[in-house]
Amino acid sequence: MSFFGLRFDLRNPEFAGTSMCDRYAAALDMCEWADDLGFVTIAISEHHGSPDGFLPSPLTMAAAIAARTKQARIQIAAIVAPFYDPVRLAEDAAVVDCISGGRLDLIIAAGYVPSEFEMFGCELSSRVRRTTEAIEVLRQAWSGEAFVHNGRKVRVTPLPQQRGGPKLVLGGSSEPAARRAARIADGFLPSTPDVWQYYVDECIACGKPDPGPYLGGDTSSFWLAEDVEQGWRDFGPYALHEANAYGQWMQEAGIGAAGGYEPVDDVEALRKTGQYRVITPDEMVAELQAKGELGFAMFHPMIGGLPPDLAWKSLRLFEHEVLPRVQGGAAG
16 A cells, blocks of 8 residues: 655756746646546645745645646645744635645645845844744634734634634744644644654653654655666756755755755755665655555755756656556555
8 A cells, every 4th residue: 555645845946947837737637637637645745935946935836736627635835934924824824725625735834044034124033932832823713712912803704714724833943843732733744763762752741642753754855767877867957956055055054964855066966965865666666565554755856946847757757667566555
């Protein structure tokens, strides 16, 4: 039994030669394709002021995805809470949840890129406070009851389709974030599995149930190709762009290679890190079968701004050469 997800950040560097309009259209076509094939989740991300146009408005894109799909969960990983008025965030998320029929999943994060905080006029030192406040306000807003926020009476309508609203999962890559998630959130999605145990320990310390072992993935990515070397020629420049763009943000924030991203000089150096892989259909089938009931693969088809026509090559290869051999859990 295998399950599949789709991920987009919609970077569009100049060297890709693709218009943003065409990239957005392709992403929505891919979402519809994935939904028809039984993919279980579609994830989108958020960053601001990025030279390559990284998606800045995930709720807007989530609404568009919701209108083109019927089954897949739509996950925003992550909403950078300090950049939002929490009441307006509650309203917008509620509307998207209604459009999707209750398929919205929210990962809440505190953010980490200093230039983005400058762009929004937020003090970096306020990030934890503002994130905690956002979670509190979202819960109150989706209760259906009026409440007071900063001295103002608030009532959010309509309510989300999901009773009480989407679960509020906290994202992060540090021990403090893991422990904070145990105290104030409904779950935790780490960008590196190394910090999961801190979450487990804090849940137990707070009297909450043991969440058990970490069952998620990491930030590594793969590309599907019949010819591995040709695959690297197609995929490599865009994977390199992503790795170095994330690595630059990590350096700006002073957090090292969090999430596995570290700037490298060229594609050959990138291959050696193991963070990015090119695999054949046979290799993918073998890996999924080895995972058994926990078989899951997250596709990132337009990684680093990879053009849509190349992205479709990998997706079609999956559709015709992999999916029929692991069909049991894919199409539900």
